Amino acid sequence: MIYLKDFKQGKLLYEALDSDVRLGILDELLKGGELNLAYFAKKFNVSNGAITAHVKKLHAAGLIKITTASGVRGTQKICNLSTDKIIIDFMSQPQTEGRVESAHIDIGHYVDYDVKPTCGMATRERVIGNFDDPACFSYPERVGAGILWLGSGFVEYLVPNYLTDASELLELQFSMELASEAPGYSAYYPSDIYFSVNGHDLGFYTSVGEFNDRSGTCNPPWWYGNLGQYGKKILVVVNKEGSFIGGFKTSDTKLSDLGVDAGKQIRFRISVPKDAQHCGGVTLFGKGFGDFDEGIVCNQVCK
Numbered sequence: 001m002i003y004l005k006d007f008k009q010g011k012l013l014y015e016a017l018d019s020d021v022r023l024g025i026l027d028e029l030l031k032g033g034e035l036n037l038a039y040f041a042k043k044f045n046v047s048n049g050a051i052t053a054h055v056k057k058l059h060a061a062g063l064i065k066i067t068t069a070s071g072v073r074g075t076q077k078i079c080n081l082s083t084d085k086i087i088i089d090f091m092s093q094p095q096t097e098g099r100v101e102s103a104h105i106d107i108g109h110y111v112d113y114d115v116k117p118t119c120g121m122a123t124r125e126r127v128i129g130n131f132d133d134p135a136c137f138s139y140p141e142r143v144g145a146g147i148l149w150l151g152s153g154f155v156e157y158l159v160p161n162y163l164t165d166a167s168e169l170l171e172l173q174f175s176m177e178l179a180s181e182a183p184g185y186s187a188y189y190p191s192d193i194y195f196s197v198n199g200h201d202l203g204f205y206t207s208v209g210e211f212n213d214r215s216g217t218c219n220p221p222w223w224y225g226n227l228g229q230y231g232k233k234i235l236v237v238v239n240k241e242g243s244f245i246g247g248f249k250t251s252d253t254k255l256s257d258l259g260v261d262a263g264k265q266i267r268f269r270i271s272v273p274k275d276a277q278h279c280g281g282v283t284l285f286g287k288g289f290g291d292f293d294e295g296i297v298c299n300q301v302c303k
Helices: 006-016 020-032 038-045 048-060 134-138 140-144
Strands: 001-004 063-071 074-079 087-088 101-106 110-116 121-124 147-150 154-157 169-179 191-197 198-208 231-240 240-243 248-251 268-270 282-285 294-301
Touching: 001 294, 006 020, 006 048, 020 038, 020 063, 020 074, 020 169, 038 074, 048 074, 048 248, 074 110, 101 169, 121 134, 134 140, 147 154, 169 191, 169 268, 198 231, 198 240, 268 282, 268 294
Parallel strands: 001 087
Antiparallel strands: 063 074, 101 294, 110 154, 121 147, 147 282, 154 268, 169 231, 169 282, 169 294, 191 198, 191 268, 198 248, 231 240, 240 248
């Protein structure tokens, strides 16, 4: 799903959709699943170079995924759809009017954890400890981690509380880049990733898989090509109406349920329960990895 909270964020999307050929490519993928570039060139009677340019625009807008596969005449590029919905939430802006205080939390700065393999973590320079050893999550080096992954369990963060006795919290927002955690990697490896604040469930997001069709734009050169490379940016919102993930209501938990007042703790947990319907782990991307070069961002909208 592509979720735009501000219509001005959709420039690449609008450009990608402003073409009969590109709309035709999306329609063919909707009907055919996976198709290669040669098919599109023949279908729309255009050159391979022109089709490549069209496909690049669709990929940049997040509408399709591109992978490579061996063919009769060498390597070929395969396309398939990467989203099933596009939402432009024009009504989100009035909900977030007010003073916004932002906290940027590095992913290694968790205050509690319980992880099960497959698991691990790495800084921009090297892997911390050994793969699939939960003990590495206790190492001091973990505060510099730019990526971490776990097969099941949780990591929990203490979020700075900027509220004062004279302010009122209108909305809590958490954004982060994440994917599933497949042994090795797999574009289809669904995982139900849950979120909570102060022990109150906010719902879950189902990640479709762990992405490896290209390198993350921020990854260090040494990062292993057979591991996850980037994730999807997820937005979790709690306000007086309830809890929302990607613009969809996922829980009746409201701000008033969280016990967030001036001077009180805000504990944010990301988890994959062992008994989840899709227990496919989670990979969390932070500074120096993935596509966004940032950890968890918490916005507190106050008045």
